[in-house]
Amino acid sequence: MAQYSEELDGLFVALADPTRREVVRRLGRGPQSVGDLASAFPITLPSFMKHVRTLEANGLIRTTKSGRVRTCALRRERLALVDGWLAEQRRIWEDRTDRLERLVAEPEEQQ
Amino acid sequence: MAQYSEELDGLFVALADPTRREVVRRLGRGPQSVGDLASAFPITLPSFMKHVRTLEANGLIRTTKSGRVRTCALRRERLALVDGWLAEQRRIWEDRTDRLERLVAEPEEQQ
DNA sequence: CGAATACTGTGCCATATGGCTAAGTATGAC
DNA sequence: GTCATACTTAGCCATATGGCACAGTATTCG
Numbered sequence: 414m415a416q417y418s419e420e421l422d423g424l425f426v427a428l429a430d431p432t433r434r435e436v437v438r439r440l441g442r443g444p445q446s447v448g449d450l451a452s453a454f455p456i457t458l459p460s461f462m463k464h465v466r467t468l469e470a471n472g473l474i475r476t477t478k479s480g481r482v483r484t485c486a487l488r489r490e491r492l493a494l495v496d497g498w499l500a501e502q503r504r505i506w507e508d509r510t511d512r513l514e515r516l517v518a519e520p521e522e523q524q
Numbered sequence: 525m526a527q528y529s530e531e532l533d534g535l536f537v538a539l540a541d542p543t544r545r546e547v548v549r550r551l552g553r554g555p556q557s558v559g560d561l562a563s564a565f566p567i568t569l570p571s572f573m574k575h576v577r578t579l580e581a582n583g584l585i586r587t588t589k590s591g592r593v594r595t596c597a598l599r600r601e602r603l604a605l606v607d608g609w610l611a612e613q614r615r616i617w618e619d620r621t622d623r624l625e626r627l628v629a630e631p632e633e634q635q
Numbered sequence: 636c637g638a639a640t641a642c643t644g645t646g647c648c649a650t651a652t653g654g655c656t657a658a659g660t661a662t663g664a665c
Numbered sequence: 666g667t668c669a670t671a672c673t674t675a676g677c678c679a680t681a682t683g684g685c686a687c688a689g690t691a692t693t694c695g
Contacts, residue, residue: 418542418545421542421545422540422541422542425536425539425540425545426540428536428540429533429536429537429539429540430533430652430653431529431532431533432653434529434532434536434609437613438612438613438616441613441616441617441620442616442619442620443620446671447671447672448670448671448672451672456653456654456655457654457655457656458671458672458673459654459655459656459672459673459674459675460653460654460655462672462673463652463653463654464653467652478672480661480662480663480671481660481661481662481663481670481671481672482662482670482671482672483671483672487617489617492610492613492614495606495610496607496610498545499603499606499607499610501549502548502549502552502603503603505549505552505553506552506598506600509552509553509554541682541683543683557641558641558642559640559641559642562642567683567684567685568684568685568686569641569642569643570642570643570644570645570684570685570686570687571683571684571685573642573643574682574683574684575683578682589642591641591691591692591693592640592641592642592690592691592692592693593640593641593642593692594641594642
């Protein structure tokens with residue numbers, strides 16, 4: 414239940430860059446071409462393409478080429494993995510809180 | 525509603541390393557000393573301390589020193605920021621889905 | 636006090652990351 | 666066919682990252 418490490422690694426790394434996070438945000442509104450996406454950022458196309466490749470390599474987006482245009486689309490189910498990890502942390506924390514509350518409720522168990 | 529970039533940056537960067545993610549997991553069960561935490565990882569203490577500092581610098585943990593022992597504790601509310609970002613993405617995506625569904629429901633609006 | 640413990644500080648290293656320019660390829664428009 | 670468009674490839678560069686060894690410092694234990 415925690416051996417997703419490699420996948421999560423890639424996902425978090427991909428999301429750790431503000432450019433890539435913004436791309437994800439924009440793709441949330443629907444697929445877009447590399448050129449259209451890139452025009453929103455102050456970096457050169459080759460640099461931008463690296464981000465696109467990183468996002469694709471880590472599964473956050475899917476891209477397809479039609480003619481000379483490459484279109485990017487968000488893979489929403491992959492964001493769910495990140496969500497899942499956070500949910501796990503919450504669960505762990507809540508289990509602990511429950512135990513602490515039990516201690517308070519039954520002080521005879523204490524120490 | 526998306527200008528958290530700097531904070532999110534740090535949070536995602538902090539979570540992008542498997543060692544640090546595991547530290548967060550362990551601290552979810554309760555505070556622990558640097559030494560105890562470090563003993564679970566195959567790296568040297570100085571290397572491990574870097575991770576601790578990164579986690580603290582990005583606000584994911586709080587540490588206090590008592591005598592020669594430094595104790596680390598999770599700052600759960602900061603994980604909530606990551607959660608918030610994911611929730612925003614979901615909202616954006618759902619808005620879009622709603623619009624698409626409206627198109628299907630009222631085809632006279634199409635194209 | 637002297638030794639063991641628990642970090643902490645320094646400095647070095649290899650690799651990864653994110654950016655750039657310059658040049659190339661493939662497709663669509665005229 | 667020629668030209669503009671939309672990437673794509675290649676190579677370079679500075680900085681960041683994650684790891685190490687080794688040498689401190691500060692507490693606690695006997």
